[in-house]
Amino acid sequence: MSAWIGPAIIAAVISAIVTAFGWYVSHLSNRRLEVARRRERVSDVQIAIRAEIRSHRVWLQSFDSEHLSGDTAEKIRQAVDPPYTPFVPREIETFVFNAVVGRNSYSAERRD
Secondary structure, eight states: OTTTOOHHHHHHHHHHHHHHHHHHHHHHHHHHHHHHHHHHHHHHHHHHHHHHHHHHHHHHHTTOHHHHHTHHHHHHHHOOSSOOOOOOOOOOOOHHHHHHHHHHHHHHHHHO
């Protein structure tokens, strides 16, 4: 029985163990890299959406001067001909939000 357990068999077993350990370490390394990339992507998307929100807020504040001074209600009461209608600004395109939502809805459709 001990005749067939020679140096070649022991070397093959040790090689298999080292290879399996290498696969395991490689998998852990790849997994850690995936988690880091995902965190970075989530952070980048959050920063982009916050920037888009701030941009919209600054843009909309330029239309809010009448509200801040309290003149809107008075202008509506006093206007007779033509009647005063408060201006409601048109919504501007939300590129980042649409890209995120579009990607999510696309991947949800692909799962079905």
